[in-house]
Amino acid sequence: MRLDIISIFPEYFAPLDVSLIGKARERGILDIRVHQLRDWTHDVHKTVDDTPYGGGPGMVMKPEVWGEAIDDVIGDGSPRMIVPTPSGRPFTQELAQELAGESWLLFACGRYEGIDARVMEEYSTRLRVDEVSIGDYVLAGGEVAVLVMIEAVGRLLPGVLGNAQSAVDDSFAPGAMRNLVEGPVYTKPPVWRGHEVPPVLLSGHHGKVARWRRDEAIRRTVRNRPELAAALDPATLDKHDRKL
Ligand code: 6GU
Incomplete structure (x- = not known):
């Protein structure tokens, strides 16, 4: 380009x-x-x-x-x-x-x-x-x-990001997490100054991890971007989302 x-x-x-x-x-x-x-x-x-x-x-x-x-x-x-x-x-x-x-x-x-x-x-x-x-x-x-x-x-051009998945998971990226901001992220150590990494992330259960990430993305969108949360299309929310 x-x-x-x-x-x-x-x-x-x-x-x-x-x-x-x-x-x-x-x-x-x-x-x-x-x-x-x-x-x-x-x-x-x-x-x-x-x-x-x-x-x-x-x-x-x-x-x-x-x-x-x-x-x-x-x-x-x-x-x-x-x-x-x-x-x-x-x-x-x-x-x-x-x-x-x-x-x-x-x-x-x-x-x-x-x-x-x-x-x-x-x-x-x-x-x-x-x-x-x-x-x-x-x-x-x-x-x-x-x-x-x-x-x-x-960073969207092919070959620019080391990990092509990074752009897929972005806040605002098209796909399942469209119109949501990203939730929190963690790395080692598992406990730092008494603060624990959410145990689900250490569980190795990919389905539960995906569910947790979506919940956190919704919570953070509601807290930090209420105007985005209000405009979410109910058709893109599942039954679990609606209870949050
Ligand atoms: Cl694109 N230019 C200037 N000067 N101010 C801005 C802007 C651009 N976008 C937001 N504020």
Whole structure:
């Protein structure tokens, strides 16, 4: 999968050399190219922003610079374009799954009050463009959000996770545990500072372990994500679940 990132802070993407994503790059599963937006400016000050039409606080990123940058990066190709912004559609595990099926993504990172809207309008005529938000809070720019999206998408690519089952068992993953968060996990020793590992996990009884894990996932969903618990489809709950 090819990923291009355009930003005025390429240094933000140093973590993509590390860990799971770093390994995937070394192994050729991910081809990540980070571009400095200011390389496409023509003035001595390398200006990327200007005051907003209609007034108001802050600055808006200029369309001309973005247009030249995107044209050069994509050539005659057609990546799916992602614009991180708090006003975008929610980034979910479902969207991560969908993006993991693409062969080429282009991330256009805005700073300040955002990118002139005509940039998204222009490329929407040629590319699939999505404005995407990672949650209901405001970051200073899209860079950290893009790191989040790349990590979520990257770990779904074949060969990136050591254990393919890890992604199957994820909170929010499709399947039996869909719309539930994961329950607690334990490792050795069996007793630590007087706290015991739940005995069922030491029982070797796979059916009982699966039942216990589902119960704990439901309990944790109710406690930490009441809005998810309320929206659970009763048809996906068994008789035992309903008593919890
Ligand atoms: Cl994608 N960008 C910014 N700047 N803030 C955000 C966000 C994105 N998602 C949530 N907050």
